[in-house]
Amino acid sequence: MLAKVFYRDILYIEAAQGYVKYHLKDKTILTNGTLKKIEEKLNPLIFIRVHRSYLVNINMITAYHTETITVQSTLIPLSRLYRKEVSSKLNNLTI
Numbered sequence: 001m002l003a004k005v006f007y008r009d010i011l012y013i014e015a016a017q018g019y020v021k022y023h024l025k026d027k028t029i030l031t032n033g034t035l036k037k038i039e040e041k042l043n044p045l046i047f048i049r050v051h052r053s054y055l056v057n058i059n060m061i062t063a064y065h066t067e068t069i070t071v072q073s074t075l076i077p078l079s080r081l082y083r084k085e086v087s088s089k090l091n092n093l094t095i
Contacts, residue, residue, distance in 0.1 A: 011060045011071050015053040051079045
């Protein structure tokens with residue numbers, strides 16, 4: 001089955017043992033693939049890697065701290081590897 005998914009509807013994307021979970025505003029979609037391949041296709045101005053298992057839609061971030069990103073009410077780990085890039089990108093956003 002094919003499903004059309006708009007960037008604006010994606011909260012975050014999670015790697016899950018050979019699969020990728022798209023967490024949307026109203027549902028979750030599970031597909032085959034890797035997060036790396038998905039990341040290569042996404043707009044880097046909208047999505048940011050925050051952990052080896054997570055890509056987050058920047059527009060859906062409600063809070064971020066040293067070790068976590070909050071998307072709506074979900075806490076997503078922010079790994080040391082990506083902290084500097086995430087901090088830089090989020091601090092440079094213009095509203």
